Amino acid sequence: MIINNTTSLPIEKKVDQLYACIHKMIGENDFEIDAFTCDALDNEALNFTTKGIYHLYGFLEAGNEQLPWSIILKVIKPDSEEKDDIQHHNYWRREALLFEYNLLDDLSEYIIAPNIYLVEEQDDGTIWLWMERVNGRFPHSREQFNSIAHRLGMFNAEYLTAAKALPDEIWICRNWLKSWTISSRMYAPNPESYIYKLQDEETKYIWDWFKNLSENTNEMLDSLSQLPRVLAHQDLGQKNMILTSDDQLVFIDWQFLSISGIGEDLGKMFGVNMSLGIIPTDQYETYRESLFYSYIKGMRELGWKGDEGLARYGYCISTALRSVWEVPQLCSLAAELESNPTNAKLQERVYQLKQIINIHKAMDYEAESLKRTSL
Known part of the structure; x- marks a missing residue:
């Protein structure tokens, strides 16, 4: 597999997790990925508890089709002691817990949240959130x-x-x-x-x-x-x-x-x-x-x-x-x-x-x- 990793993330060690996420995304077991890219998204002001946000994308082969795929990987981290408090407005684990407990599934017919594919604790104390990349436009008018x-x-x-x-x-x-x-x-x-x-x-x-x-x-x-x-x-x-x-x-x-x-x-x-x-x-x-x-x-x-x-x-x-x-x-x-x-x-x-x-x-x-x- 050819991996174009433009970041410092050890994404080369996460091929199994990537396959598991894509399986959840497309609902298909029989597919192959020959190559993919991992880029860091440009974020001017990350939250104190966000280490980075990354875009993984490429093509997969399923049957006789070649299909594009795209995933957002958000890495969250502990910050200061105050953000360990579960009632702090910026409690660092909150978003991971929301996904783990499926609290945003079927949120509403009026407002929805991205699909989450995997919540993964890391040895360095960070948590990786593998989720849907939402295509659309930001409001301006x-x-x-x-x-x-x-x-x-x-x-x-x-x-x-x-x-x-x-x-x-x-x-x-x-x-x-x-x-x-x-x-x-x-x-x-x-x-x-x-x-x-x-x-x-x-x-x-x-x-x-x-x-x-x-x-x-x-x-x-x-x-x-x-x-x-x-x-x-x-x-x-x-x-x-x-x-x-x-x-x-x-x-x-x-x-x-x-x-x-x-x-x-x-x-x-x-x-x-x-x-x-x-x-x-x-x-x-x-x-x-x-x-x-x-x-x-x-x-x-x-x-x-x-x-x-x-x-x-x-x-x-x-x-x-x-x-x-x-x-x-x-x-x-x-x-x-x-x-x-x-x-x-x-x-x-x-x-x-x-x-x-x-x-x-x-x-x-x-x-x-x-x-x-x-x-």
Whole structure:
């Protein structure tokens, strides 16, 4: 067998596992592989617990046919002591356990997960996840994001209308946003020593608002426990959502799976795609409303008759608390910009962050109003 391995993985020792995976993929025992390639996929920002993601592909001969095949191999690893905690938002073994327990099989008719072929523990402490390569496109238009929000609403409503029962495995995170917020505070820069020396009055005003938010953060997080519970992906960046040619919606990278309050997953989707620059700056408010409208429409179509304000509250809190990471980042970049005022890239990023945080502020204020009427 000819193996073109462009990586440092010892893939040459895994031919038996490869054959087992392809057997599961095609449902056929009698086939041969003469050659295949293993490439590392280009990932700009891997999760702390992901060592690498690889693409294995080639052709197989079955009968008189030559057929293409393709597999994704994800290697996960332990990281820090905190990520050994089964309730940490980034518990390193969670995705492997999801596959081992088949919890994502028959997930929903509205949202599906990739097929998994093999979960394999390695001597070096890593775990290899051999899975389906999903062909499709990432969402980029408002119409596509609205469609995803609509299906997310339908998916969530299944857990609120007795159509589906929530899983009860102890390693599924129950307080995802609280865990993420605590971790973000640990790693975010602290601008306290220089913030009031800045010339940028808008940034100083944002910092004052943020300090008030910080004082109320624990109370906000605790209030989420009053929301109806659903299964949440919690990492719906653009490249974790794939639209296939046969109109299926596939979510990949389930490491952050949690049981969360309604609206939280939608807030993560909205917030992270603003941060990534996927949602255009001049359309933040339009997306904010259209995503929520689509989400509620999906929930109503599945028969949920609950208080819309509860979903809106979860949506607002989840989005607003992203400021725990993004306000310190803004302050740091604003200080850098004052030292380098002609840097166009810095100017653009500071402007973008200010617009994002204006959305955070508006949703924080709305959440406070909703708290008085819906909780």
